[in-house]
Amino acid sequence: MAIGEVAATTITIGEENQSKGKAHAATTSSNAAASTDAIAVPRSTTARVTPFAAFKAMTTGKRGMKRGLAILDFILRLCAFATTLTAAITMGTTDETLPFVTEYFQFYANFSDLPALTFFVIGNGIAAGYLIFSSPFSIFSMIRPNVMGLRLVLLILDTVMVSLVSAASSSAAAIVYLAHAGNSKVNWLPICQQFDGFCQQINGAVVVSFIGIFFFMMLVVIAALSLKKH
Template identity: 60%
Template sequence: MSSANAIHIADAAADGKGKAATVAKPTRFKGGWRRGLAIFDFILRLFAIAAALAAAAAMGTTDQTLPFFTQFFQFKASYDDLPALTFFVIGNAIAGGYLVISLPFSIISIVRPYAVAPRSLLFIFDTIMVALTTGAASSAAAIVYLAHKGNSSANWIAICQQFNDFCQQTSGAVVASFIAAVIFILLIVMSASALRKS
């Protein structure tokens, strides 16, 4: 009787091990998938840092003075003449700084693929940053559009024929900022996917 019980207990233990082994394989597979996603997240953050800081630097150094001027009067275009472009520089600088700070949390997600807290924190702040970068890029895009096209109804003339360098540099900065915003959206989607599968 005791031997029968012993066999039954051993069988149950063997069954338990079998179940544990069956569960362990998908767990390792999911961990690998999550780790791969976290590595991709880290790489995307590096690209976003480059895009956001390049946008801020390009706009922050935009300054053009036309060659024809007198001692008392000259034509000059600078980003700090327009509040929307100043906001653009500040917004992208903040986004770039945040991305640098977020790198250690992204590394934690690589080392510990199942950690929910770092991903949740990144998800929240990435959402804030996508709003900031999109707002900054959109406001600057409106100004750059007016610089290129003007507005006859408001008697605003297009200045890009005169301030060509200014317009090219601001246009490039706006494109870089929109690239950063798109990367933020990808980061949010990836974080949401990882959290949903927790």
């Protein structure tokens, strides 16, 4: 009877060891799975932030919309500065001398000979200088988009610049037309047949200036939208 009890006890100890081994193996596998999940989670949740996504996050909501308009305002000011400065330099460096010279006359054309073209250079130069002056205020509007007093001042000055550059470009465009077509009623002959390089250069300056007017008009619209959002 004692021998049977010992055998039963031995069998019980084996079963307990086997169950402990299975429990240890299950615990080890669960720990391994948990560690694997812990390593895999950061990889699956890591996302790359693109510039477009960052810009979208910055311009979300009412405050973000104002900041987005301020960023667009700054970009347009850079474009308007480039066009007005290019127009002023192109027109200001326009001159041409015909290759043949007579005994008493030399045929020479310069932008300063025509007051309308001189006004064109001055108007576009003032607009380019204003854009340099106003750019820091545009940057400040990106940082503090709720400052509406500054936006109102820029709106007024941008409107003045639209008028100035439009007047300068329109007067220069009239001279360009006369240079190409002339006016037989007052005996104004077309000079572009002789001064071809001169006419091509003033044509390009006028076209670039009208592009600058478009950028200024967009600045006025953006400033008006910013005030309306407020």
